[in-house]
Amino acid sequence: xxxxxxxxxxxxxxxxxxxxxxxxxxxxxxxxxxxxxxxxxxxxxxxxxxxxxxxxxxxxxxxxxxxxxxxxxxxxxxxxxxxxxxxxxxxxxxxxxxxxxxxxxxxxxxxxxxxxxxxxxxxxxxxxxxxxxxxxxxxxxxxxxxxxxxxxxxxxxxxxxxxxxxxxxxxxxxxxxxxxxxxxxxxxxxxxxxxxxxxxxxxxxxxxxxxxxxxxxxxxxxxxxxxxxxxxxxxxxxxxxxxxxxxxxxxxxxxxxxxxxxxxxxxxxxxxxxxxxxxxxxxxxxxxxxxxxxxxxxxxxxxxxxxxxxxxxxxxxxxxxxxxxxxxxxxxxxxxxxxxxxxxxxxxxxxxxxxxxxxxxxxxxxxxxxxxxxxxxxxxxxxxxx
Numbered sequence: 001x002x003x004x005x006x007x008x009x010x011x012x013x014x015x016x017x018x019x020x021x022x023x024x025x026x027x028x029x030x031x032x033x034x035x036x037x038x039x040x041x042x043x044x045x046x047x048x049x050x051x052x053x054x055x056x057x058x059x060x061x062x063x064x065x066x067x068x069x070x071x072x073x074x075x076x077x078x079x080x081x082x083x084x085x086x087x088x089x090x091x092x093x094x095x096x097x098x099x100x101x102x103x104x105x106x107x108x109x110x111x112x113x114x115x116x117x118x119x120x121x122x123x124x125x126x127x128x129x130x131x132x133x134x135x136x137x138x139x140x141x142x143x144x145x146x147x148x149x150x151x152x153x154x155x156x157x158x159x160x161x162x163x164x165x166x167x168x169x170x171x172x173x174x175x176x177x178x179x180x181x182x183x184x185x186x187x188x189x190x191x192x193x194x195x196x197x198x199x200x201x202x203x204x205x206x207x208x209x210x211x212x213x214x215x216x217x218x219x220x221x222x223x224x225x226x227x228x229x230x231x232x233x234x235x236x237x238x239x240x241x242x243x244x245x246x247x248x249x250x251x252x253x254x255x256x257x258x259x260x261x262x263x264x265x266x267x268x269x270x271x272x273x274x275x276x277x278x279x280x281x282x283x284x285x286x287x288x289x290x291x292x293x294x295x296x297x298x299x300x301x302x303x304x305x306x307x308x309x310x311x312x313x314x315x316x317x318x319x320x321x322x323x324x325x326x327x328x329x330x331x332x333x334x335x336x337x338x339x340x341x342x343x344x345x346x347x348x349x350x351x352x353x354x355x356x357x358x359x360x361x362x363x364x365x366x367x368x369x370x371x372x373x374x375x376x377x378x379x380x381x382x383x384x385x386x
Contacts, residue, residue, distance in 0.1 A: 159211065
């Protein structure tokens with residue numbers, strides 16, 4: 001199953017080039033119609049698999065690229081410049097391939113990792129429930145022992161890729177009252193008896209993200225479909241959330257980067273009162289403010305990526321990067337749209353999709369209030385800190 005070396009990028013720059021080519025060939029022509037709700041999963045996942053973008057952090061032994069997290073964030077920065085929602089859909093399915101290779105190398109990875117990386121199978125991770133969001137200890141979906149396997153019951157919602165996933169990593173409580181210690185993770189196929197999709201209607205700009213939910217009614221999981229046992233799942237969840245907060249921040253930077261590029265090009269060619277827009281001081285200052293904010297956000301993302309690659313604690317760095325980058329995107333995308341004028345409403349540009357995505361980004365993997373609490377916890381005065 002291991003690919004020959006000529007199938008793998010020789011360095012990170014080649015990976016970024018592949019991401020750019022994929023974005024130009026498959027995202028640019030489709031993003032506008034996907035943003036109107038006309039999403040076609042085959043136009044996204046299989047081409048991404050062909051480009052190698054669904055195996056970025058999957059080990060070489062499984063046909064992946066085993067890239068450092070920093071390069072994965074760079075790829076997502078590139079893709080989000082065109083369509084944040086599509087990039088989120090891809091990375092969530094990619095994450096499951098990497099998860100199976102790590103957690104179930106003998107049972108699940110041999111059966112599913114290859115098709116996940118080729119985009120033939122789409123997967124997602126299900127944490128959020130109608131009554132439980134960021135407070136994972138409140139998960140109500142249950143997993144009860146049934147012979148050698150488990151019976152799952154419950155409901156999940158606001159799950160990326162749920163609308164078109166073939167399989168789901170479901171987090172469920174195995175022991176009532178045990179909190180996060182009782183949470184386990186299970187591989188559930190969408191065609192399992194008792195699995196029912198539940199539609200979640202969102203703005204069409206998010207359609208390629210495939211947000212949805214599902215109900216589990218006595219869904220049986222064989223013992224081999226246990227991804228993480230109770231006590232192990234929560235550690236995996238927290239590491240995954242910190243990575244997600246960081247790459248979401250990188251993707252917000254990607255959206256602002258693209259908007260800034262489009263505005264600068266437009267300001268150079270568009271004339272008003274006999275001179276290009278870029279000659280007006282007020283217009284230039286708007287652009288300069290956006291560029292400065294973007295630079296700061298990029299530096300915060302870079303620090304969080306570096307900490308992840310070095311195996312250091314990244315909770316505060318990831319929270320701060322996401323807090324600041326989402327705020328920059330929410331604020332500066334609107335300002336840059338005004339700098340474009342009515343031209344920015346054309347389908348050729350991504351301003352409206354990006355504005356919707358920026359607000360969605362601020363709610364994924366921890367709300368703003370939750371992240372502020374995380375940062376403030378680490379800022380508490382410690383008398384012996386010097």
